[in-house]
Amino acid sequence: MVELVQRLRKAGAGAGLSNEAFHKLSALLTMLILVFVFAFGNDAFFSVNNGLTILLQTSVIGLLGIGLTMVIITGGIDLSVGSVLALSGTVTGLAVKAGVPVVPGMFLGILVGAACGVVNGLIITKMRITPFVATLGMMLMARGLALQLTGAAPISQLGKAFGVLGNGSLFRMVEMQENGFPKVIFPGIPYPAILLIVVAIAAAYLLRRRALGRHIYATGSNEEAARLSGVVVDRTKIMAYAMSGALAGLAGIVLMSRLITAQPNEGVMAELDAIAAAVIGGASLMGGVGTISGTMIGAFIIGILRNGLNMAGVSSFIQQIIIGAVVILAVYVDQLRSKR
Amino acid sequence: MTSSPTHPTPLVEMTDIEKHFGGVRAVNGVSLDLNPGEVVGVLGHNGAGKSCLMRILSGAMIPNGGMIKVNGRPVTISSPHDARKLGIETIYQTLALADHLDAPANLFLGRELKTRFGNLDEKRMLDEARKVLRRLNPNFHNLGDAVSSLSGGQRQVIAIARAIYFDVKILIMDEPTAALGPSETAMVADLIKRLSAEGIGIFLVSHDMHDVFALCDRVMVMNKGVNVGSHRIDEVTKDDVLSLIIKGALPDDWTPRNLEVAL
Numbered sequence: 001m002v003e004l005v006q007r008l009r010k011a012g013a014g015a016g017l018s019n020e021a022f023h024k025l026s027a028l029l030t031m032l033i034l035v036f037v038f039a040f041g042n043d044a045f046f047s048v049n050n051g052l053t054i055l056l057q058t059s060v061i062g063l064l065g066i067g068l069t070m071v072i073i074t075g076g077i078d079l080s081v082g083s084v085l086a087l088s089g090t091v092t093g094l095a096v097k098a099g100v101p102v103v104p105g106m107f108l109g110i111l112v113g114a115a116c117g118v119v120n121g122l123i124i125t126k127m128r129i130t131p132f133v134a135t136l137g138m139m140l141m142a143r144g145l146a147l148q149l150t151g152a153a154p155i156s157q158l159g160k161a162f163g164v165l166g167n168g169s170l171f172r173m174v175e176m177q178e179n180g181f182p183k184v185i186f187p188g189i190p191y192p193a194i195l196l197i198v199v200a201i202a203a204a205y206l207l208r209r210r211a212l213g214r215h216i217y218a219t220g221s222n223e224e225a226a227r228l229s230g231v232v233v234d235r236t237k238i239m240a241y242a243m244s245g246a247l248a249g250l251a252g253i254v255l256m257s258r259l260i261t262a263q264p265n266e267g268v269m270a271e272l273d274a275i276a277a278a279v280i281g282g283a284s285l286m287g288g289v290g291t292i293s294g295t296m297i298g299a300f301i302i303g304i305l306r307n308g309l310n311m312a313g314v315s316s317f318i319q320q321i322i323i324g325a326v327v328i329l330a331v332y333v334d335q336l337r338s339k340r
Numbered sequence: 341m342t343s344s345p346t347h348p349t350p351l352v353e354m355t356d357i358e359k360h361f362g363g364v365r366a367v368n369g370v371s372l373d374l375n376p377g378e379v380v381g382v383l384g385h386n387g388a389g390k391s392c393l394m395r396i397l398s399g400a401m402i403p404n405g406g407m408i409k410v411n412g413r414p415v416t417i418s419s420p421h422d423a424r425k426l427g428i429e430t431i432y433q434t435l436a437l438a439d440h441l442d443a444p445a446n447l448f449l450g451r452e453l454k455t456r457f458g459n460l461d462e463k464r465m466l467d468e469a470r471k472v473l474r475r476l477n478p479n480f481h482n483l484g485d486a487v488s489s490l491s492g493g494q495r496q497v498i499a500i501a502r503a504i505y506f507d508v509k510i511l512i513m514d515e516p517t518a519a520l521g522p523s524e525t526a527m528v529a530d531l532i533k534r535l536s537a538e539g540i541g542i543f544l545v546s547h548d549m550h551d552v553f554a555l556c557d558r559v560m561v562m563n564k565g566v567n568v569g570s571h572r573i574d575e576v577t578k579d580d581v582l583s584l585i586i587k588g589a590l591p592d593d594w595t596p597r598n599l600e601v602a603l
C-alpha cells in the first residue's frame with residue numbers, strides 16, 4: 001500500500017503533477033470508484049433522482065466544509081459550525097414566527113452566524129486562546145443559546161415560503177397527464193445545490209484571486225512571515241472565522257428550510273463531517289494547504305458514502321465506523337505523498 | 341562623526357534602545373545611526389542582540405525604551421507596515437517566507453499587485469518577479485514552485501529581492517549571505533555597493549570579516565546587548581574587531597589604525 005502510493009506519486013510527479021493535483025486526482029478517483037461500486041450493487045443508486053438526493057444531502061456538508069477550508073488553511077479549526085448552524089436556523093425560525101418576512105429573517109440568521117464567527121476570531125486573536133478551545137467554547141455557547149431561545153422545542157408551522165429554499169428547485173418540469181395526475185418529467189435542480197455551487201465558486205475566487213485569499217494561505221503557511229511581510233494576520237483570521245460562521249448560518253437556514261421546522265438539536269457533529277470533507281479534499285490541519293474544489297470532492301465522497309450505505313441497508317453505526325476509517329486513510333495517504 | 345558636511349541629517353538615529361525578555365537584557369541602551377549611502381556593519385557573537393536591534397527598527401519587535409528618528413523626525417514604528425512606509429526594508433535572518441507560496445507570491449506578499457477590479461494581477465507579479473530574481477540569480481527558473489522546494493540560496497535571493505524591489509531607503513540585511521554560494525555572495529556584495537552608491541543606507545549584520553571590511557564604512561560591535569564600539573572601518577583591523585566581539589573591548593595597546601599609518 002505504502003509502496004503503491006509512493007510509486008503512483010512518483011509517476012504523478014513524472015507527468016508534471018503537483019502534490020495538490022495528485023491528491024485531488026486520487027480523491028476524484030475514490031469518488032468514481034464509490035459511485036461504480038454502489039451503482040453495481042443497487043440500480044436505484046445511479047438514477048437522476050438519487051443523484052439529486054445526494055446533491056441535496058451534500059449541500060449542508062459542502063457549505064460547512066467551504067467555511068472550514070478557509071479556517072483550516074489559516075492553520076486554525078472551527079468546531080462550532082454545527083452549533084452555529086442550529087443557532088442561526090432557530091433565530092431565523094423565531095424571527096419568521098414573530099412576523100419577520102422570510103428573506104430578512106434568513107439574512108438575520110446568516111448575520112448571527114457571522115457574528116459567532118467574529119467572536120471566535122476575536123477570542124483567538126485578541127485573547128490568544130487556541131482555535132480548538134475557542135471554538136469548542138463557542139460550540140457549547142451557541143448550542144446552549146439555541147436550546148435556551150426555543151426551550152429545546154422545535155418551531156414548526158413556519159409557512160410555505162420558509163420551505164422554498166430547502167425544497168424548491170430550478171427547471172422543474174411537470175406535465176399534467178390525461179388521468180388528471182401530474183407527472184414529473186424532470187425533478188429540477190434543488191436550490192440548495194445551486195446555492196452550494198455559487199458559494200463554492202465565490203469562495204474559490206476569493207482564495208485564488210483576491211489578496212485576502214492570498215493572506216489566508218500565507219497566514220497558515222508561516223504566520224510570522226506573513227506578519228513581517230505586512231499582512232494584518234489578526235484581521236485575516238477574523239475574516240476567515242466570520243466567513244465560516246456566516247456559511248454555517250447559511251447551512252442552518254437551508255437545513256431548517258428543508259425541514260420547514262427550526263430545530264435547535266440539528267447539526268450535532270456536523271462539524272466533524274465538514275472537517276472530514278476538507279481533510280479528504282487535501283486541506284492540511286497544519287495550515288497553508290487546501291482548496292475549495294478538493295473540499296467539494298471530499299463532501300461528495302462523504303455524501304455518496306452515506307447515501308450508498310443507506311441504500312445498501314448499512315446501519316448508521318457502521319457508517320460512522322467507515323467514515324472514520326476513510327478520514328484516517330485520507331490523512332495517511334496525504335502524509336505519504338508529502339513525505340520527501 | 342555622524343554629522344559630516346556631506347550628511348546633514350542621518351537617515352536613522354537610534355538612541356538608548358532597550359529590549360528585555362524577562363531578566364534578559366537583549367538590547368541594553370544601544371545608540372546607533374546611519375547616513376545616506378553608508379554601509380554600517382553590525383557585529384557580535386550569537387545572542388549579542390544584533391537581530392533584536394534590527395527587528396526593532398523594522399517594526400517586528402517593540403522596544404521597551406529608546407527613541408528612533410528617521411530623517412531627523414521622531415517616529416513610532418509599531419509594525420512592519422509602519423517601517424515599510426518609512427522606506428525601511430528588511431532581509432530577516434529567518435528569511436520570513438511563506439513556504440507554501442511561490443516566489444512571486446512571496447515577493448509581493450502584503451503588497452500584491454492588483455488589476456483594476458482588485459483581483460490579484462498574477463501575470464504582472466510573475467513578470468516583475470522574473471525580472472528582479474534573474475538580476476540576482478540568472479539561473480532562477482522555477483518561479484511557479486512552492487518556495488519550500490527551493491534551495492537555501494534561492495530562498496535567500498527571494499528575501500533579498502523582496503527588500504530591494506520596493507522603494508527602499510534604509511536596508512537592513514541580517515546575515516544575508518548565510519545560505520549563499522560564492523557567486524551569489526559576490527552578487528550580493530555588488531548589490532550592496534550599487535545600493536549605497538544610490539544613497540541607500542544599509543545595516544549589514546554579518547560574521548564574515550572579509551565582507552565586512554570589503555563593504556562597510558563603519559562597524560558597530562555588540563556584546564551582551566551593549567554597544568561596545570563604533571568605529572570607522574579604516575581605523576580598526578580585523579584583530580581589533582575580533583577583540584571587540586570576543587572581549588567586548590579593544591586590545592589594550594590599541595591606537596586608531598589610520599593614525600598608526602600616519603605616524
Ligand SMILES: Nc1ncnc2c1ncn2[C@@H]1O[C@H](COP(=O)(O)OP(=O)(O)O)[C@@H](O)[C@H]1O
Binds near residue numbers: 361364391
Ligand atoms: N523573542 C524572544 N524571546 C525571548 N528571548 C529572545 C527573543 N529574541 C531574542 N531573544 C534573546 O535575546 C538575545 C539576543 O538575541 P538576538 O538579537 O537574536 O542575537 P543575535 O542576532 O546577535 O545573535 C538572546 O539571548 C536571545 O536568546
Ligand SMILES: [Mg+2]
Binds near residue numbers: 390392
Ligand atoms: Mg541574529
